[in-house]
Amino acid sequence: MSQTNTPIEQLAARAREASVLVAGLTTDTKNAVLLDLADRIESRAADIFAANTKDMDAARASGVPTPKLRRLELTADSVAQLAAGVRQVASLDDPVGQTTRAYDVPSGLHVEKVRTPLGVIAMIYEARPGVTIDAFALCFKAGNACILKGGREANESNQLLATIAKDALRAHAAPEDAITAMTSSDRDELRRMLTLSEDINLVIPRGGEALIRFVHEHSRIPTIQHFQGVCHIYVDKTADLDRAMDIVATAKTSAPATCNAAECVLIHEDISGAWTPRLAERLARDGVELRGDEQVCALAPGATPATDDDWGREYLDLILAARVVASLDDAIAHIERYSSDHTEAILTRDQATADEFCRRVRSSCVLVNASTRFNDGFQLGLGAEIGISTSKIHAYGPMGLEGLTIERFVVRGSGQTR
């Protein structure tokens, strides 16, 4: 079933043809394919483990480091989660055909805005083989065909998972080219793929920043990505200081390697004297290195002095930068300079301050009194997530004022940690 020898140009043309058919499938057919796929993943778990074991053995033999091995491995638990995830996507509302707005214009025309699939989506990712199934399920439910280019290390797992998806498609007379798993290959093939703008509508790179930069550099196709998640939390002088402690500490420790983990805390000077030493103590207990500006270091002797490199830095590790600021303006100025447009949060009990922060900070997700880690499609009620975009791109059809803006998420909480 491997598609090793077919050039990407042909695979993309076939995906384009399949996408026309997928766009026309009924919701019932799409859900039937997805539920069948979930069953097949469970019933073929042994085969999936066998393929994954081949990948794991080869990766170990070639000295792949442990964190990457961990991402590569499929366990009984992760296979069960894969199937559950596909069933979850089947249960979500079908966005295709939804009318998002309807109105009449003076000429008597009745105008509707209607959701439609994008066409062919190429996803480029690294070790995790589960993405093969997650990405297919989401793209397919939204009426798209997908071309999946996973990491070389996961090739056996990815090919088998794609074959199982093709089996499910065929069983319901849906086009099997709705999924294409490219066999791992050199950068040259990837580079060629990134020029196929006639056949591929959107590219989503997910993985390390080097991969994303490569795709950004070479793509002739619109790409959606975030390079980094340098997330800030501003602790205002009116913040609930106990809640603030839990929110800040867990926003770093609960999943330090994720894009929505906090990387920098900005502390209002009126509360820094009381709060900074407590923060330092809590972080030390949680195994987090604190890198502070002069004022933070004066208040927390255990802190490492921050250098210029620490501002705007995505640690992806148990390290947190901290700076004392004199005002909301100073906090916003720091964020404007160092933000990656991903996620920023304010902790405050003052409504006007919260409103001003939300209005002036224009990151893709701004939160009040909740952890940055809530910027996640599932947590924000999207049902699932294919990625997080910091590209402000959009629009199909005539563009007026609205077409010159984009929608971002503004989220208000009551102290939620995560």
Place this chain on the structure above:
Amino acid sequence: MSQTNTPIEQLAARAREASVLVAGLTTDTKNAVLLDLADRIESRAADIFAANTKDMDAARASGVPTPKLRRLELTADSVAQLAAGVRQVASLDDPVGQTTRAYDVPSGLHVEKVRTPLGVIAMIYEARPGVTIDAFALCFKAGNACILKGGREANESNQLLATIAKDALRAHAAPEDAITAMTSSDRDELRRMLTLSEDINLVIPRGGEALIRFVHEHSRIPTIQHFQGVCHIYVDKTADLDRAMDIVATAKTSAPATCNAAECVLIHEDISGAWTPRLAERLARDGVELRGDEQVCALAPGATPATDDDWGREYLDLILAARVVASLDDAIAHIERYSSDHTEAILTRDQATADEFCRRVRSSCVLVNASTRFNDGFQLGLGAEIGISTSKIHAYGPMGLEGLTIERFVVRGSGQTR
């Protein structure tokens, strides 16, 4: 006031700084700047004509062809229209800060989607100097800074218009770098501009296909464009044949060089015998060359036999391609193969046929019983238009199923011609 000697890298960095301030302006301030600009355009009409005369003289001396000269020229009427257009933009609702959706999620978070400016928008266009004012007004009202690169021929006009806009900005303490009019320059500077993805959020090329292809090829910044508008009209067997005649003929003749003009008519075979000869007669009277397939030519002896090159061709001229089709399926198959995703229309009195056409044809705008020429921001109630996108790109923040689709326009009419 010319910005001739400042490298684009510096201009873009200044535009980025200005964009932060523009995004924070109140609606009242933005409207005051626009109304003031409209007044200034009127009161400085003599200066504008003088600058435009320099451009026209130089263009004539260098043998610029007449159609381009016509686009370059600013008349008393076009200056009045410029001012009126700016006042019209001032009267439109401000999209910035609008909440487009609000809901709660189980963790207790209250989530809003809120409109926000894009940042810095670069617009690349050819001869028409009026675009300098139109584009600034739209970008500014939507809270963005803009970098405008017009054609070399219009340089004197563009620089003066930008200076007048800067005067209006300064008079209201708004940042004058909200508008930057690049002096005409070589392709090398344009190529460098297209790499400045840290400072520029969106590129909109408007003009001939060669310009758009150049931008598409070299841009590292998301671009929104359409390469061509190859618009089809399908005349169903149940169409009102008299209305169909008017719609098809005027969709070609009312503005043959625009992107929403009809280029190809698909005629159901059940009515082709009666309707095609009448169409041929009407088009001949209107000075339109008809290029038909074999069946059309048999029914309309004056028609030119179409070659393979005529399908999917954007004539931008008084030429219309025509083909007889056996069914709705055949019409849709032709459109799937040759469409530029811009605009397609169906003329029919059968509701089910109209619905199926709307569902299956996924161009950016699909119309029932109305001319393709209604795909225009103003006609579709957007108040104004900065361009028409056939790029299906979008999304900022977490993307779920909805993020894997795009909204298009579906428009139902009752025989509207344009």
